Amino acid sequence: MSSNPTSPVAVVTAGSGGIGRGIAQALADSGHRVVITGRDVAKGDAAAKAIGPADRVRFVSADALSQDAVESAIDTVIDDFGRLDVLVNNAGGSSGFAPVAELSDQAWEQAFTWNVSSGFWAVRRALPTMVAAHHGRIINISSVQGKQANIVNSAHYIMAKHAVNGFTKAVAKEYGGEGITCNAICVGPVETELMKTAGARAAAARGVTYAEHVQRYADATMTGRINQASEVGAMAALLASDNGAGITGAILNVDGGISPY
Template identity: 45%
Template sequence: MELDGKVAVVTGGTRGIGRRIVERYLEEGASVVFSGRDEAKGAQALKELEAGDRAAFVQGDVTRRQDAERMVDAGVERYGRLDVLVNNAGGMPGFAVVGETDDALWHDTLAVNLHAVFYATRRALAHLVPQGSGRIITLSSIEGKQADPGLGAYATAKHAVIGLMRAVAREVGPLGVTANCICPGIVLTDMIRDQGPLAARTLGVTYDQLLGVFTGKAATGRATTVDEVAAVAVLLAAEAGAGITGAALPVDGGATCS
């Protein structure tokens, strides 16, 4: 097993990409603390995971520094160490072209997609650097490599976390810690199904047309799957990924290959 004996913290791990990463890490032998805003969803996820003492849920809001730090510390408090932080929590609080983006949308988008990553990463480094090893993995997006209309705030945040991880990689690489981003293409998670129709209306197209825009860019001609993203998260957390740092790895079916 690739992660036998490792301890990981995964933010936003109750559903979607985060949930699949939690599942894969458990399958590979890790103990995992995962977080979410909804206590009931966390309890349900724990029940479905059937991982016993190797899984734990922490309720909190990653946009609050105290909560983000508590989530990271929970791995150490429960299992005695921290080896991997996955900054998965994120989202799109709304959609608007830049000229019509209000202050609330701008700040809310950066809070959940950028500030939360900074809070958790800074706290994780306090544990990883002294032990001389560790992995920090942040979910960016295809929007971290391009920018589509109506997603200006989101694209800004996803570009920014790539810069943050590259800075971390340079600073702590000699100390045994790696820092990378995964940049998925469109993944048909609950979030996309819930928010996709609103995004489509913002752009004046149907939901199916919007999906077609993204899948049409992919060389594979289809959406990315949660399994494909989670597989890369396993690689980056494992010894096999020790030589990868400062990277922004696309898992987008070739949508950004040009």
């Protein structure tokens, strides 16, 4: 990308669809040069083109479940731009939904890797550059299930999102004096491609239809609807901005009022 070299650079993992794409769009609209990552090259290239011009938005292929791929993506951004101002760890999810007594080791370990380790690898790789610049914004995408446990057959996902929130506070504590903020956004249900697939599996495991699954979340909100990806993007854009400098170690909800705190 050859746009203004003084424009801040943001990385959004798993940014080619759903919540990640909404965040990437919000950051691009607020003046950031944006790099999105993902596994599907065709989908990623198409998303980058739709979000903004080629000199402002770019796709880098990276599988969030691979440490080498995550670290390589961060290295690529730093090597290409000489800076990294905003890191949004949006990659996450789980599979193999089951009661704890039946939950597989594979599902448990995948949930931790996908939601927690992937963000840890990215943050660890980005921090030296942010520390050197005495500036950085780290935003971890969590879930309302990181604050509660009101669904069944999802212990691995609930565990992982609670861990994301703890990691967020630890990074904020260690690096606040370096001009670096670290916050988590606890997202409520947003109907993305991932929700349609993972949500359908979770619904089936609970013996309800997907439509009933979505309506259950809508009924639990104070707004009577589920959120939009653009609304999560708006929160991320605030946290990434200069006006967000005083917000750190915060676990913020964009959930329509589902979480009790």
